[in-house]
Amino acid sequence: MGKPKALILPPQSRMDEVCSAECVSLLKEHFEPIWNEKGKDYTQEELAELLRTSQAEALLTSWGSPVMTEELLELAPKLRMIGHAAGTVKGRIPPTAFAKEIRIFSAAPRIAQSVAEYCLTVLLSSLRYMPTFDKQVKEGNWRIDSLKGRELAGQTIGIVSASSTARAFLKLLAPFNVNVLVYDPYLKDEAAAQLHVKKASLEEVMLCPIISIHAPKLPATYKMITKEMISSIPDKAILINSSRADVVDEEALIEELQKGRFFAALDVFTKEPLPADSPLTKLDNVLLSSHVAGATVEGHLALMQSVVEDMVRSMKQEKTMTEVTQAMWENMA
């Protein structure tokens, strides 16, 4: 019995970004890979032809790959695994795949590690007023009396949604002995205990001196962080949003930030790219980045490997770690 054929959709340029040398070896060891040698992403027509002719049992995709449709799935009766070397699978793979017993793997858990490092980075940086110290010292100022950094150790942190990014963030917070409150309607008491967090209402979480938003973009989360909750954020608090801007009433947030009462580290915006004339670009109490919380050199290079390793596990009937199940689908972004 030969190795299963694996259709690799990303062209070489993207493979260089998302597939390590170790992952190339893994693919060769466990599959008969069919590489994209076109120098660019396939069109849906080209993919249709490949699915029809290749007899592929596995499909590897990434950003830029053609969206998988129900019609395309029909052309590949042997297909039993799709590994997406990127985050979001919803809207890229039809949920009818489950009925066809095609298993879906996503690199979202690996991306969560990158997002977690972003969260700790901007949290520590904001607590310590690092951007202000750097600016002031570069302008020739030395003692800035009103400015004394704050420590993370022992603080209380409010987490909105116990998502995979939040859980990865909690791991990095371990040495700081922080108290964590989590708002997540789906978090079970037992899971909260395992994570060493306390369950709380969204209102309670928004009263914490440090607040980190990890909620998925769903109809239920649209502007769930209201103007009223934003006005309840304590003075000098730090608000981090590394998930989706639509979760927050952005207009109310900007208004409150303009008062200089608290700090925000924002990686996501309702309109991206963030317009240069956004009031946010004028504020010293915000730390901005361009939707890059999940984008790192090492994180990207590990994306395909994280799903390929899991596909190999599934072939060996072992427990998988990056698999997207039908049960997860509904509450996923």
Place this chain on the structure above:
Amino acid sequence: MGKPKALILPPQSRMDEVCSAECVSLLKEHFEPIWNEKGKDYTQEELAELLRTSQAEALLTSWGSPVMTEELLELAPKLRMIGHAAGTVKGRIPPTAFAKEIRIFSAAPRIAQSVAEYCLTVLLSSLRYMPTFDKQVKEGNWRIDSLKGRELAGQTIGIVSASSTARAFLKLLAPFNVNVLVYDPYLKDEAAAQLHVKKASLEEVMLCPIISIHAPKLPATYKMITKEMISSIPDKAILINSSRADVVDEEALIEELQKGRFFAALDVFTKEPLPADSPLTKLDNVLLSSHVAGATVEGHLALMQSVVEDMVRSMKQEKTMTEVTQAMWENMA
């Protein structure tokens, strides 16, 4: 038998900064405190008078307190403990105290925790190019193609000197599963194994992609990081100095940083305040702060408590944690 008298040297304004309410209670519980109600630091003459008349067995000092001299010690035959609610005791307390069986306590281990948070802050911030992202997005730029953040997880870190700040830093690094090389001529093999680090030469440490300097200022460490070692720092590396500028050939460092080859986070400089016309103030690849790595709100408020708790331990014949022994004296800054 009454409680031992404790002479508290810092005036109320400094006590508000370095002595928590819990520490005030501790002092009252275990000592008969003699507070400084003068509204400012004592002069040496005033201290001499107090030592002569108070029969104090314990002395609590902080920055701003008069330097303790051999002559002053002679005036206080009952003195058996000095707790310094700050870092450096050398030059503030004469080593003849040891012969008089006066035990010395320093808050340096607590300050080390603040320095450790600084190190992780600037390391993560530099890896992620956060200052550049913030600046670019605020200037209306969004996709900065050449700029992709890097992760800390799995990296190799070179540590110069296994000081208390380095050890506190290692604790914060635990969740990142980094490989650590340490240069420290006094580090025993067994201690290295306990810290999960590998011993290395200074030259080897300076070849790491991340380098953090924790060496004390001593004749033996003066410019021990030479021009040659600085030129061996790898491209894109990150160099952190939170200890003393004199440990490094600063001129050679500035020259190399001007080439833009690597990054540095510098909290200490050979001349402080850093002159506004220092070439360092012109560089985007350096993150500057004003000798504040050890200065935080929470860290300062915990200083006196950290020594008072230890003085109480010593009175109970328990193991102390912040005590400065004669054996430590020689290699201390």
